[in-house]
Amino acid sequence: MKGTNLQIDSQGRLRHFLTISGLNRQLLTEILDTAESFAGITEQTVKKVPLLRGKTIVNLFFEASTRTRTTFELAAKRLSADVLNINITQSSTTKGETLLDTLRNIEAMHVDMFVVRHGESGAAHFIASHVAPHTSVINAGDGRHSHPTQAMLDMFTIRRAKGPDFGRLRVAIVGDVLHSRVARSQIHALNLLNTGEVRIVAPGTLVPAFAESLGVKVFHDLHAGIRDVDVIMMLRLQHERMKGALLPSEHEYYELFGLTEKKIANASPDAIVMHPGPINRGVEMDSEVADGPRSVILQQVTHGIAVRMAVMSMAMRSKQDGND
Amino acid sequence: MTSMARGSRSRQQQIRIHGGHVIDPANGVDAVTDVYVARGRIAGLGAAPEGFTADVEIDAGGCVICPGLVDLAAALREPGQEHKATIASETRAAAGGGITTLCCAPDTTPVIDTPAVVELIRQRAAHTGKARVVTLGALTRNLDGEQLSEMAALRKAGCVGVSNATRPMLNSLVLRRALEYAATFDLTVFLHPIDHALANEGCAHEGRVSTRMGLPAIPEAAETAAVAHLLALIEQIGVRAHFCRLTTGRAARMIARARYDGVPVTADVAVPYLYLSENDISDFDSECHVLPPFRTVEDREQLRNAVRNGTIQVICSDHQPHEPDAKMGPFPSTRPGISGLDSLLPLSLRLVDDELLDLPELIRRLTVAPAQILGLPGGTLSTGASADICIFDPAQTWLLDHASLRSQGHNTPFIGWEMKGRVVHTLLEGRLVHSLRP
Numbered sequence: 001m002k003g004t005n006l007q008i009d010s011q012g013r014l015r016h017f018l019t020i021s022g023l024n025r026q027l028l029t030e031i032l033d034t035a036e037s038f039a040g041i042t043e044q045t046v047k048k049v050p051l052l053r054g055k056t057i058v059n060l061f062f063e064a065s066t067r068t069r070t071t072f073e074l075a076a077k078r079l080s081a082d083v084l085n086i087n088i089t090q091s092s093t094t095k096g097e098t099l100l101d102t103l104r105n106i107e108a109m110h111v112d113m114f115v116v117r118h119g120e121s122g123a124a125h126f127i128a129s130h131v132a133p134h135t136s137v138i139n140a141g142d143g144r145h146s147h148p149t150q151a152m153l154d155m156f157t158i159r160r161a162k163g164p165d166f167g168r169l170r171v172a173i174v175g176d177v178l179h180s181r182v183a184r185s186q187i188h189a190l191n192l193l194n195t196g197e198v199r200i201v202a203p204g205t206l207v208p209a210f211a212e213s214l215g216v217k218v219f220h221d222l223h224a225g226i227r228d229v230d231v232i233m234m235l236r237l238q239h240e241r242m243k244g245a246l247l248p249s250e251h252e253y254y255e256l257f258g259l260t261e262k263k264i265a266n267a268s269p270d271a272i273v274m275h276p277g278p279i280n281r282g283v284e285m286d287s288e289v290a291d292g293p294r295s296v297i298l299q300q301v302t303h304g305i306a307v308r309m310a311v312m313s314m315a316m317r318s319k320q321d322g323n324d
Numbered sequence: 325m326t327s328m329a330r331g332s333r334s335r336q337q338q339i340r341i342h343g344g345h346v347i348d349p350a351n352g353v354d355a356v357t358d359v360y361v362a363r364g365r366i367a368g369l370g371a372a373p374e375g376f377t378a379d380v381e382i383d384a385g386g387c388v389i390c391p392g393l394v395d396l397a398a399a400l401r402e403p404g405q406e407h408k409a410t411i412a413s414e415t416r417a418a419a420g421g422g423i424t425t426l427c428c429a430p431d432t433t434p435v436i437d438t439p440a441v442v443e444l445i446r447q448r449a450a451h452t453g454k455a456r457v458v459t460l461g462a463l464t465r466n467l468d469g470e471q472l473s474e475m476a477a478l479r480k481a482g483c484v485g486v487s488n489a490t491r492p493m494l495n496s497l498v499l500r501r502a503l504e505y506a507a508t509f510d511l512t513v514f515l516h517p518i519d520h521a522l523a524n525e526g527c528a529h530e531g532r533v534s535t536r537m538g539l540p541a542i543p544e545a546a547e548t549a550a551v552a553h554l555l556a557l558i559e560q561i562g563v564r565a566h567f568c569r570l571t572t573g574r575a576a577r578m579i580a581r582a583r584y585d586g587v588p589v590t591a592d593v594a595v596p597y598l599y600l601s602e603n604d605i606s607d608f609d610s611e612c613h614v615l616p617p618f619r620t621v622e623d624r625e626q627l628r629n630a631v632r633n634g635t636i637q638v639i640c641s642d643h644q645p646h647e648p649d650a651k652m653g654p655f656p657s658t659r660p661g662i663s664g665l666d667s668l669l670p671l672s673l674r675l676v677d678d679e680l681l682d683l684p685e686l687i688r689r690l691t692v693a694p695a696q697i698l699g700l701p702g703g704t705l706s707t708g709a710s711a712d713i714c715i716f717d718p719a720q721t722w723l724l725d726h727a728s729l730r731s732q733g734h735n736t737p738f739i740g741w742e743m744k745g746r747v748v749h750t751l752l753e754g755r756l757v758h759s760l761r762p
Binding site for chain 2 (some may be wrong): 142
C-alpha cells in the first residue's frame with residue numbers, strides 16, 4: 001500500500017478521501033470553500049447541479065448507518081449522479097467471500113466512486129489501493145481510524161459559527177476518544193487549520209495511549225476541560241463500553257462527563273455545542289443542551305450534504321482532468 | 325533424525341571443502357582451512373584424515389564455512405495448512421538459506437500432542453530430506469491450556485521440548501502444574517510471554533502509531549506482565565525455560581536481571597524485530613502485521629543491545645509463511661506473521677556490519693546456541709558431528725524479491741531490500757541439499 005499519499009494525485013489534488021492525516025491546510029480550505037458554494041444550492045428550491053451526471057456512485061456500507069449513508073446519498077443525487085446503496089452487514093456477508101471479491105464484483109459494474117464504511121481500521125486504504133485507476137474511494141468511516149467527511153462538516157460548521165480564523169479558538173472534544181474515528185479526524189483537521197487549542201476530555205480508560213502526540217491537551221475533568229472553550233464537540237458513547245470494564249455505569253459517566261446547562265456556564269459565553277449523532281440523551285448530554293440555543297447539531301447534519309458534495313465533486317474532478 | 329536420507333548414495337561420498345574461511349564458534353575455529361566430510365560426518369579440519377580421498381571437491385574460495393543454521397522457530401504449516409506451505413517446500417527454502425535444522429512449534433493442525441503427529445512430521449521431513457525438522461510437543465492437550473499433555477510420551481517420540489505456542493493457559497495453577505510436570509521429565513519449556521487478557525486481540529503496539537491509526541493495540545505490559553508471572557513460577561519450580569520472541573526492551577531487562585540473579589533462563593528474538601518498528605505499519609502495511617507487534621524504535625534498539633550483551637542468546641526467523649490472500653484485507657483482519665527462512669542469514673549478517681556482533685559470535689547465535697537450547701548435539705564442526713554445513717559468500721549482494729524467494733510464503737516486508745551474504749552450498753548429513761554452483 002502506498003500510504004496516505006494514495007489520496008492525492010500527481011497535481012496535489014484529492015483523488016480519494018481516506019483520512020485528514022497527510023493532507024494540508026490549503027486542501028482543507030478548498031473543501032470548505034467548495035462546500036460553501038454548494039451550501040447555497042441546497043438552500044435553493046431547485047437543489048440539483050449536473051456536475052456528476054452519468055456517474056455511478058456506490059454506497060458500500062459494511063456497518064449500519066442511517067445518517068451518514070443518507071446524507072451521502074442525497075449529496076450524490078444533488079450532483080446528479082446515479083446512486084446505488086449496498087449494505088453488507090456481517091450476517092449477510094457470504095461466508096468465504098473476501099472484501100476484495102465483493103469489491104471486484106461491484107467494480108465490474110463500472111462504478112466511478114465508492115463511498116465505504118467498514119468496521120476495521122484501514123479498510124478504506126485497502127480498498128483505495130485495490131480499485132481500478134478510474135475509481136475514487138471516499139471513506140465514510142473505518143474502524144477507529146478515520147471519518148474525514150464528518151470532521152470536515154464539523155469544521156464547516158465551526159467556520160460558519162466562528163469565522164475562518166481557527167487560531168483564536170479553543171476546542172474541547174469530550175468523550176470516548178479511544179474508540180472514536182470521529183475524534184481522530186476532528187483532531188487532525190483542527191490542528192491542520194491551526195486551531196489555538198485542542199483539548200480532549202475523558203476518563204483515563206477512554207483516552208488513547210500517548211494522546212498528546214496527536215496534538216491535544218488531555219483533561220480528565222469536564223469542568224476544567226471546557227473552561228473558556230469556544231467549541232464543545234461531544235462524542236457518542238457506545239453502550240458496550242460498560243461491558244469492557246471501561247466505565248462503571250452510564251449514570252456515573254453522565255454525572256462526570258455529561259454536558260448540562262449548568263456545566264456549560266464554564267465555557268465561553270458564546271460557545272457552541274456539537275455532536276456527530278445519534279445522541280444518547282441523558283448520557284453524553286441532557287436534552288436541554290441538545291435542543292438549546294448553543295446546539296448546532298442539526299446544522300451539522302445539513303452541512304454534511306454540502307461538504308460531501310464538495311468532496312465527491314473534487315475527487316471526481318481530479319481524475320477527469322487527470323491522465324485518463 | 326538420523327534415519328533421514330538413509331541409503332542415499334551421496335551419503336557415502338567423501339567431500340573436501342577447501343579454500344574457505346571456517347568459523348566454528350563451539351571450537352573457537354576462525355581460520356582459512358579445509359573441511360573433510362566422510363560418512364555424513366565431519367571427518368576433520370585442516371590436514372586430511374589418514375586415508376581420506378575426496379570424491380567431491382567443493383571450492384569455497386571467498387566463502388565462509390560454518391555449521392548449518394539452527395532455526396528455533398519455523399512454522400512449516402504441515403500438517404493442517406498445506407495451502408500456506410509444506411514440509412517439502414519449507415525445508416527446501418531452509419536449505420537455500422543455509423538452515424539445516426528447523427524447530428517447529430506444536431500449533432499445527434492437529435496439534436503436536438500425540439506421538440503420532442510427531443512421527444508424521446518426522447516421516448514427511450525424512451521423505452523430503454532437505455532439512456532436519458525437530459518438534460516441540462504441546463504443553464497442554466490440544467493447546468487448550470487446561471489439561472496436561474502426555475509429555476513423557478512426547479519426549480519419547482522425539483520432541484525436544486514442550487510449549488503452549490502462543491495459546492493462553494487457563495490459569496496460573498495449570499501453568500504451574502504443567503511446568504512442574506515438564507521438569508519431571510527434564511523437558512525444556514518454550515514460553516511465549518503474552519498476557520492474552522491485556523493483549524485483548526490487538527494487532528499493533530499500543531503507542532503513538534496505533535493511536536493515530538486507530539488500531540486495536542497491545543500494551544508493552546502484555547509482555548512484561550507475562551515475563552514477571554512466568555519468572556516467578558520458573559524460579560520456584562526450577563524448570564529449564566526458554567523465552568520465545570521477546571519484543572520489548574523492558575522484558576529483555578527483566579530477563580537480564582533474572583539471569584543475574586541466577587535463574588538459568590534463555591531467550592530469543594526474531595530477526596525482523598531488530599530492523600522494524602511500529603513505524604513500519606503506518607501505511608497499514610499488512611506485511612508488517614506480526615504478533616506480538618513491532619514495538620517502538622527504542623525497543624528495537626534495546627533488543628539489539630540485549631542481543632549484543634548476551635541477554636538474548638539466539639536469533640531466529642519466526643518463519644510464518646502465508647498464502648497471498650492471508651495478507652489481503654484491512655490490516656486488523658489480515659493474518660500476522662512473516663515468511664523468514666530466506667532472509668534469516670542475510671538479515672542477521674547486517675548485525676556484523678552494524679558492529680553489534682563479530683562474525684563468529686553472530687554465527688554462534690545462529691548455530692550452536694540454539695542447538696544447545698534444543699538439547700541437540702549439532703551446530704558445530706567438531707570431528708564426528710553430523711556434517712551439517714552452510715557455505716556462504718559474505719560479500720555477495722542480492723535483491724530479495726518474489727523471484728528469489730524460495731519459501732512458498734511470499735509474505736515479507738523485506739521485499740525490495742538488498743541482502744548481503746548469499747548461501748552458496750548447504751550440506752545436511754554430508755549431502756549437498758542446496759548448491760548455487762554446479
